[in-house]
Amino acid sequence: MNKIQDRANKQSKYSRPENIFLFLILLIGFLTIFITPPMTMGDEGYHLSRSYNLFSTKSPKSMSNLQVTAKEFKAIGIGTQSKVSPTFYKKLITEKVDLQDDGVKFSIYSKGNNSFGSFDFMHLPSAIGILIARLIYPSLGVMDYGGRIANLICFSLIFYFLIRKNKYAKWSMTLIFMIGGIQKIFSPSYDVVSFLVFSAFVVNLMDLVRIEKIRDVGLKKAIYTTFLICSFYFIKRNYIFAFFALIGLPMLYRPIIDKVRKLRSLGKVFLSIIILGIMSIVCLLLNKKIPIFTIIKKFIENYINVELMGNNAKQLWQVVPTTLPIFVNILFILILFIVMMGELKATWATGTVIIFSLTYLVNWFGIFAGFFIDSASLASSNLQGRYLSPFLFFFVPFVQNLGKKFNFTMSEKSVRRLSVWTIIIISVLYLVVTFYRSYVLKITPTWTNNV
16 A cells, blocks of 8 residues: 555656656757757847856957857858858857957956846856856857756756746746747846746745735745845846736735725715826826827837738737747647646636736836837837747736636646647747758748848
């Protein structure tokens, strides 16, 4: 009897989402790292240069953003009508870079314009991998592989514990970040640290939703929440729109709603007038500095009016890599929402559902506004699906409420199988397409030009 129980416990251990995730991401990750040609995963030149210079005394010219990005452009076929050369990939790996006897000195301070403030913690994991690779064999290709491996290991280990901590949407979270982030997790990109901070924030937020009163929040939970909020200072700025979801915590909005409900009809009307007045004044003042009404108009034209949509706008909801057929993306989103619905029968407060869902829209509009202010003509081109896909996580309460309402049921085994096979099939398909584009068609390997 004990042997049967031990065997059942062992099987249960291996079937846990976090353990399956760790196996899959390491297997798929290492395959992706070495099948994908160096410098071809999108902005790898920029990230390689940034990461290298975190541990540099001389910041050699050969590792400047300008020179490394030029190599990246050649690797992905910019300037050659998207045609690439496998011989050049080999050269990137075998040809050493002149580092001018560069030494090792750690500096986290970030100079110049960027999207993450004065301290570059986001490139730290890849910088460690690139430093080790540089000491082994200082070629751009080898250092790029070093950064990819370091980011993979960093993401895998931390995300493993986040899945364990997540009580409500383990498989949903795994699907969103493994498939939606497949080109970033396995590259030297700073998105890895951003993904980790963002997902930790949302997982913690889902725990806070279950706490009804502020005074019931424990000291450890308060410190951890504060730490996560402060961490947003060091990651990509667009993720700050996740803070909007804080309004959806019942401990914050319920006391206000309770007080409003106690008001008489006249008091409610008076309060509504005051709120509308304040909002109108804020909008008018804001419009003097930022063309808010023009931004809203252009937002509607780009994403609501199909006739005026650009190609990037049409692919805005592409969660899977754009090199895969659109029907794969449609199937993935359907499967994702089925997994969300069947993973757990839970009831979420209406206010939480509304605010969490609106956070996706706030992020979408906020990023578009930022790009529009920076360059109105390129706003819709710069805003791509990768900026929105992490925020799909906020639809978990809405979808789980739907599942509860319609009594949608799936066994734990079915959810696990559906999730695992989805990850495997899409990942294998992506790797096959990447290899085919790289070495058979000899065109840009990992992305398409949608402009």
